Amino acid sequence: MTQQSFSARATKLGTVALAATLLFTACSGGSNSANDGSGSADSDVQPVTLMLNWTPNAHHAGIYYAQEHGFYEEVGLDLTIMEPSAEVGSQAAVAQGKVEFGISQAESVLPGRAAGMSVEAIATLLPVNDSVLMGLKGSGFSNNPGSLAGLSYGGYGGALETEIMSQLTSCGGGDPASVEFIEIGNVDYLAGLAQDRFDVTWVFGGWDALRAQAERDDVVLLPMAEYQDCIPNWYTPVIIGNATEMAKQPELAKAFLEATSRGYEAVAADPAAGAAAMLSAVPELDSTLVTDAVAYYAPRYTEQGQFGTMEAEVWQRFTEFLVRSGMLENESALDGAWTNEYLPAE
Numbered sequence: 001m002t003q004q005s006f007s008a009r010a011t012k013l014g015t016v017a018l019a020a021t022l023l024f025t026a027c028s029g030g031s032n033s034a035n036d037g038s039g040s041a042d043s044d045v046q047p048v049t050l051m052l053n054w055t056p057n058a059h060h061a062g063i064y065y066a067q068e069h070g071f072y073e074e075v076g077l078d079l080t081i082m083e084p085s086a087e088v089g090s091q092a093a094v095a096q097g098k099v100e101f102g103i104s105q106a107e108s109v110l111p112g113r114a115a116g117m118s119v120e121a122i123a124t125l126l127p128v129n130d131s132v133l134m135g136l137k138g139s140g141f142s143n144n145p146g147s148l149a150g151l152s153y154g155g156y157g158g159a160l161e162t163e164i165m166s167q168l169t170s171c172g173g174g175d176p177a178s179v180e181f182i183e184i185g186n187v188d189y190l191a192g193l194a195q196d197r198f199d200v201t202w203v204f205g206g207w208d209a210l211r212a213q214a215e216r217d218d219v220v221l222l223p224m225a226e227y228q229d230c231i232p233n234w235y236t237p238v239i240i241g242n243a244t245e246m247a248k249q250p251e252l253a254k255a256f257l258e259a260t261s262r263g264y265e266a267v268a269a270d271p272a273a274g275a276a277a278m279l280s281a282v283p284e285l286d287s288t289l290v291t292d293a294v295a296y297y298a299p300r301y302t303e304q305g306q307f308g309t310m311e312a313e314v315w316q317r318f319t320e321f322l323v324r325s326g327m328l329e330n331e332s333a334l335d336g337a338w339t340n341e342y343l344p345a346e
Helices: 058-068 090-095 106-114 159-171 189-194 208-215 243-248 250-269 271-281 287-301 312-324
Strands: 026-029 046-051 077-082 101-104 119-124 131-136 152-155 180-183 200-204 219-223 238-242
Touching (some): 058 250, 058 271, 058 287, 090 101, 090 238, 119 243, 119 250, 131 208, 152 159, 243 250, 250 271, 250 287
Parallel strands (some): 152 200
Antiparallel strands (some): 131 219
8 A cells, every 4th residue: 555645536526436346455454354244253343344535644533543542342343444446436335335334525425326326424524625726836826716717727527626616716706718627637736736737736735735835835725615605615525334224224333433433532632642543553654744634634523513413504505516517417316415313412
């Protein structure tokens, strides 16, 4: 497993990948494979698998903390953490019943449900989207969204990317038709900017943006959360489960979120301990970046109250945005797309 840049577009936005096979490699956790029926030495402990949305990063600190401190065992779970494979991501794996839980994002959950996937968001890792546009001084890019006009945007070519960029440019008084879109895939975003391959890209503020700011003093950031009068907030990343299976075993989802919530609340109180847990499980990560990133995210995990809680208004506005933008035919996918019912009672 190698460290990779972590983009806010971990999957090609606006698309749903369905695959017939699932190949993945365990990253850390218990010794049991997902759904292998082998049980454990203690018959009261149930093997459970969580598939990440990308390589391990600061978003996952609460999970690693909960695992290291035995929170999952305390609720009767033996957790295995896995990375997604090249063939199938976490959402498809959850929908197919290959893993019990996964990490995804609202922009994938809604189209997935529209395509017939039985997936449901059961907690958000962040109550406010931490997506930022990143560029360098000298390109003409600034924290005014109108500055996007005439620049080149490097991304995955997803429909949501195009719509977000167009809306932001328009809100800033620029011409969205003047933005050039370049597909770049998963690359070193900072290197691409420095080499003038593109002027702007989309990353998370608490990961690639932090790394970039540590390496250069000419990084320019435009946080999307500052423009919610123009574009909606949405939940990314989110923890998902299989809606059909969770309805059959609600106690499993509740136990999983009880332990996970404790982990994130502990990291919010002690970011250094959260970073230490991550680095213990994934020592190849950049220790400085992990420490800084966990400290950046720690207060955000619970900034709007209880960890994981989602609001109907946020889901509704984002769904309406996708419908207006032509990424969903109608709002029917929203029905059953999310719930707070498995989170611990406040």
